[in-house]
Amino acid sequence: MTTPALAGKLRRSSRPAIVGALVLALVSCPLWGGDGARSTLIFLAYHAALAQMWNLLAGYAGLVSFGQQLFLGLGSYTLAIGCERLGIGVWPAFALAAVVAGALAVPVGALTFRLKGGYFAVGSWLVAEVFRLLFGNWGYVNHASGMFIRAARSVDPWLIYYVAIGVLIGMVALVVATLRSRIGLALMAVRDAEDAAAGLGVHVWRVKLLAFVIAAAGTGLVAALIAVQTPFIQPNATFSIEWSASISFMAVVGGLGTIEGPIIGAAVYVLLQQQLGGNGAVHLIVLGAISVVVMLVAPRGIAGLVRDRLGWTLFPIARRAPSRSPPP
Amino acid sequence: MQLFETLLNGLLLGGLYGLIGLGLSINFGTMRVVHLVHGDLIVLAAYFLVVVLVPWGLPPLAAAAVVVPLLFSVGWAMQRFLVGRSLGRGVLPPLIVTFGISMVLQNGLLLWATADARTLQSSLSSSGVQIGGLTVASVRIVDFAAGLACLGLLLLLLGRTALGRALRATSDDASTARLMGIDPRRMYAAAAAIAAATGGVAGVLMAATSTFYPSTGSATLLIAFEVVVVGGLGSLTGTFLGGILLAMAQLLGARLVGPSYAQLTGHLVVLLVLVFRPQGLLPRTAP
Numbered sequence: 001m002t003t004p005a006l007a008g009k010l011r012r013s014s015r016p017a018i019v020g021a022l023v024l025a026l027v028s029c030p031l032w033g034g035d036g037a038r039s040t041l042i043f044l045a046y047h048a049a050l051a052q053m054w055n056l057l058a059g060y061a062g063l064v065s066f067g068q069q070l071f072l073g074l075g076s077y078t079l080a081i082g083c084e085r086l087g088i089g090v091w092p093a094f095a096l097a098a099v100v101a102g103a104l105a106v107p108v109g110a111l112t113f114r115l116k117g118g119y120f121a122v123g124s125w126l127v128a129e130v131f132r133l134l135f136g137n138w139g140y141v142n143h144a145s146g147m148f149i150r151a152a153r154s155v156d157p158w159l160i161y162y163v164a165i166g167v168l169i170g171m172v173a174l175v176v177a178t179l180r181s182r183i184g185l186a187l188m189a190v191r192d193a194e195d196a197a198a199g200l201g202v203h204v205w206r207v208k209l210l211a212f213v214i215a216a217a218g219t220g221l222v223a224a225l226i227a228v229q230t231p232f233i234q235p236n237a238t239f240s241i242e243w244s245a246s247i248s249f250m251a252v253v254g255g256l257g258t259i260e261g262p263i264i265g266a267a268v269y270v271l272l273q274q275q276l277g278g279n280g281a282v283h284l285i286v287l288g289a290i291s292v293v294v295m296l297v298a299p300r301g302i303a304g305l306v307r308d309r310l311g312w313t314l315f316p317i318a319r320r321a322p323s324r325s326p327p328p
Numbered sequence: 329m330q331l332f333e334t335l336l337n338g339l340l341l342g343g344l345y346g347l348i349g350l351g352l353s354i355n356f357g358t359m360r361v362v363h364l365v366h367g368d369l370i371v372l373a374a375y376f377l378v379v380v381l382v383p384w385g386l387p388p389l390a391a392a393a394v395v396v397p398l399l400f401s402v403g404w405a406m407q408r409f410l411v412g413r414s415l416g417r418g419v420l421p422p423l424i425v426t427f428g429i430s431m432v433l434q435n436g437l438l439l440w441a442t443a444d445a446r447t448l449q450s451s452l453s454s455s456g457v458q459i460g461g462l463t464v465a466s467v468r469i470v471d472f473a474a475g476l477a478c479l480g481l482l483l484l485l486l487g488r489t490a491l492g493r494a495l496r497a498t499s500d501d502a503s504t505a506r507l508m509g510i511d512p513r514r515m516y517a518a519a520a521a522i523a524a525a526t527g528g529v530a531g532v533l534m535a536a537t538s539t540f541y542p543s544t545g546s547a548t549l550l551i552a553f554e555v556v557v558v559g560g561l562g563s564l565t566g567t568f569l570g571g572i573l574l575a576m577a578q579l580l581g582a583r584l585v586g587p588s589y590a591q592l593t594g595h596l597v598v599l600l601v602l603v604f605r606p607q608g609l610l611p612r613t614a615p
Contacts, residue, residue, distance in 0.1 A: 117362070133592040295421050
């Protein structure tokens with residue numbers, strides 16, 4: 001066996017080992033970590049999950065949205081209303097959050113897909129603004145002063161931890177499975193050349209809507225989890241454009257169009273948050289400035305740099321044309 | 329009669345809204361980029377006027393004459409050194425770059441000028457004019473006149489000058505324009521500078537018309553976006569009419585539903601237009 005082939009085999013076989021070690025480390029956290037490690041990892045997990053959902057849109061479906069805070073708001077309000085107004089319990093309300101956010105994504109997508117490119121990005125932001133104002137004027141949810149979710153106070157923090165880790169792993173698995181399927185191929189074709197994809201028989205609108213609904217449901221679910229942990233929500237915070245700022249930062253800095261990128265980006269975000277915490281304005285200036293520099297200097301992000309330098313990726317989802325064997 | 333007064337005020341305020349949208353329309357028309365910094369540029373102009381120039385003792389009119397060329401240069405430099413470098417690689421890079429600049433600018437304003445409400449105190453903003461028994465704020469008459477004048481100047485510039493012809497050629501087909509000796513990057517910088525200069529005028533008027541905060545940049549960007557979508561992409565006159573429609577919707581909402589519903593009514597009217605007339609009021613006809 002020649003050395004490059006051996007190296008290739010090693011790289012391939014190291015993937016399950018790395019993923020397995022990461023999962024094991026996360027699952028065994030109660031054995032080695034305390035409250036600090038737990039809350040940091042919960043924070044990391046839900047940010048990585050949010051970035052993963054945005055990556056599905058912007059990195060694969062070509063839909064750059066600055067309106068995902070709409071689904072954050074819907075998810076957290078579904079949880080709050082389910083717990084405080086309908087009394088259905090924390091975890092049923094948590095599951096319902098994904099359903100409500102995903103269901104609302106259908107009409108929202110049907111409307112905003114009429115706008116293309118940058119106008120879609122701002123159009124989705126506008127819809128989120130509409131819902132921020134609606135919830136702020138709605139007496140049933142205490143107007144803009146927000147809701148305290150009393151039922152969530154008794155939830156064991158380690159349970160929240162395992163749900164957060166489970167949500168992240170589930171979303172990574174879902175995105176990998178989607179992208180390796182025909183739908184993933186169709187999505188990437190639409191991202192790279194919409195008209196050509198349509199010409200080859202891809203239902204562009206339907207495929208985009210599917211990605212939009214998956215991302216909305218996932219975002220709503222994560223938002224409900226954040227609300228369980230916090231447990232207080234306000235329309236001006238949960239529907240805030242600042243979510244789009246941090247989500248797009250993580251996806252761009254980590255590397256769009258890769259699975260590991262958003263997770264790396266979330267880790268960078270958490271480190272920055274711990275260094276800068278306290279002052280929101282400085283934090284947002286740093287996020288904005290880094291996004292601009294990364295986009296101009298290394299548009300493929302950290303994961304893209306690793307892939308270019310080492311030719312290695314943790315979750316292979318790229319497709320290559322079968323190589324022709326050299327003539328004998 | 330009160331309803332008529334609201335509509336008249338909406339028409340006049342619409343001049344300012346239309347002006348806010350013109351810059352976004354020029355940027356998109358020339359380089360197909362939705363320039364997310366536009367709202368913050370307008371607010372930057374307003375802050376520069378109120379926090380720097382007026383305390384120096386400059387009369388508002390002379391201060392406005394400083395703000396507009398300043399914004400022109402800011403728009404040019406931002407295009408040449410940042411936004412221009414993100415072009416040609418799809419939809420995402422210019423969006424991320426302009427969104428990032430917007431965050432830096434908006435939060436920079438927050439650190440520098442605090443979150444306090446600001447406004448330009450002048451004799452104009454406190455006085456009213458009677459027109460046939462209806463009362464309108466005099467500053468809104470200035471808004472409308474200035475917005476209309478900017479629209480007229482831009483239409484003349486684009487339709488009747490060599491620069492306008494080059495801009496339109498770049499918009500239609502940048503690579504062919506390059507063959508004719510036009511440098512698209514210079515045209516993009518010119519368009520961004522002109523757009524920012526209209527933002528300077530809008531910022532001066534906004535400072536005189538209403539109170540503003542650093543976060544007003546986002547609200548202003550949404551106004552620009554709404555006005556352009558309602559007016560029809562690619563038509564400056566449509567953008568101006570879109571401004572009038574949006575302002576009327578907001579003031580009607582405030583009067584009929586309640587003062588806290590102005591923004592919401594405006595947004596909902598825009599979404600209705602998107603449902604029933606997605607091409608907008610005056611879409612650019614096919615060439």
